[in-house]
Amino acid sequence: MSDERRTTAAALPGEPAGWRATVRDLLRYLRAESPSREAAVEWLREEAGAADADAAAEQLAFLEAVGVVACESGTATPGPRGREFLDTHDEGALYGALTTSVGGFETLLESLAVRPLTDVEFRDLLEREFDADLESTKAALAHRRWLQALGYVEHDGGVNDLTRTGRRRVETDDDLTPPRANRPTGGGTTQADSAPGGTADPAERDEPAEETDQSAANEQPGSQPSRSAADDEFDDLKRRYDHTCMVCGDRRQRSSDEGLARVHHPMPTDEAHGGPAEPANAVVVCPNHLADFENGLLTVDPQTLTIDHAYESAVSGRTLATVDGHDVGAQYLAYHDQVVADF
Structure with a gap:
């Protein structure tokens, strides 16, 4: 069965570290005031720092598409995922909203559980996931920034890696596959190496590869x-x-x-x-x-x-x-x- 989820995510204003607070404050405003869609767009422009009304409208539409916001009969209110996030303050509610509607997040997390990746490698993974040419890293950047906002990924010097929270997500989420069997540990051993009473076949151990050149x-x-x-x-x-x-x-x-x-x-x-x-x-x-x-x-x-x-x-x-x-x-x-x- 083909994946019907959308391939792109919309970035919110400001740095990813502040996005959860932005979503929380927006939802509190919507719960308290039940404003019009236009007023919600204006809130994103004035209070959250969206570049302009068009950018704010795109951001609100994205939050609506993933179930964080609901806009019915011209009135903006918290959506089901938004209400869950307001009630629990759990980033998992936002992660569930994103992954239900947008593809690619699971692939990126599972790949990061194997090794750190650059934004270009993020783009390559998403292109294979969607079987599409993304042309630039813009789509990958939005995915990466949302993973940063959730606290799952840290971005440093052009390299992305899982945080402790992100690794816990991979290890505990039933929809994600932790690569325990083939991920080397810090000491260069495999799971078989560290299993009590068991040793891996020397031919299968996670030893560093011999030099590629043929000089030897x-x-x-x-x-x-x-x-x-x-x-x-x-x-x-x-x-x-x-x-x-x-x-x-x-x-x-x-x-x-x-x-x-x-x-x-x-x-x-x-x-x-x-x-x-x-x-x-x-x-x-x-x-x-x-x-x-x-x-x-x-x-x-x-x-x-x-x-x-x-x-x-x-x-x-x-x-x-x-x-x-x-x-x-x-x-x-x-x-x-x-x-x-x-x-």
């Missing part, structure tokens, strides 16, 4: 590893860094005239983590710091690129070195820091 295989006499476009891309990335470690600045030698570096993916590319094999999810490192990344012994701040090492004081406080044209995705560094790192 090339060192084996007689080996003929298959090559891919990604292999060539990462070899080119190492050449752009002159085989110099982005963490410590060292350039190891394979021979007198050939450098030795590895490519590591902050969000591992194995099935358990699902990171993309692309330069945005890649850092060029020496063998030592490859091992430290894989064992969760260092982190890189997604915004400042400041490095923190579990024990190597000479590295802690340094800034991850990057060359022009290579931007390491903040979402992948955030994933590493929150899921892989363990100190």
Whole structure:
């Protein structure tokens, strides 16, 4: 059965942190005064700070569409979801109003339970959900801001992640699927690893993926590893860094005239983590710091690129070195820091 829900949500005036208060104050006004639709639109313009009458009318129409407001015979009153919110002050009433009428919120929450996402990735998820080209991130921004308003999502430095309240929503809502079986914990173990008396098959454990480049295989006499476009891309990335470690600045030698570096993916590319094999999810490192990344012994701040090492004081406080044209995705560094790192 096809999803008949609408694909877009309307943003309210101001910052998302104030939206619940805006809805509550509007509903109190409607309950006390039973104003006309026009007066309710004017309230949104004057009291809530809507940009103009047209924007306010669009916002009121959206709240009516999701059952928060009811407008019958020209009179505006709290709708069934609005009355529930007024009576309980529970953000779940607003979440229920949104998800009953607008698609995509469940998909975003379930995806965030796996890893942090950017607004562009939100848009891509919604495009797949709706099988439509959203053209810009505007629709995704409205979804994200409502999730912020509900207290489920925090947005920092271009990256979205679940709050504790959002994670609780995913874990307790019967309509959402918490990815317990395939989500790694902070120590890099799976549910099977941590089950009492049980261990996972080593082949299925949530170990960090081995380096994507084929340099290690090339060192084996007689080996003929298959090559891919990604292999060539990462070899080119190492050449752009002159085989110099982005963490410590060292350039190891394979021979007198050939450098030795590895490519590591902050969000591992194995099935358990699902990171993309692309330069945005890649850092060029020496063998030592490859091992430290894989064992969760260092982190890189997604915004400042400041490095923190579990024990190597000479590295802690340094800034991850990057060359022009290579931007390491903040979402992948955030994933590493929150899921892989363990100190």
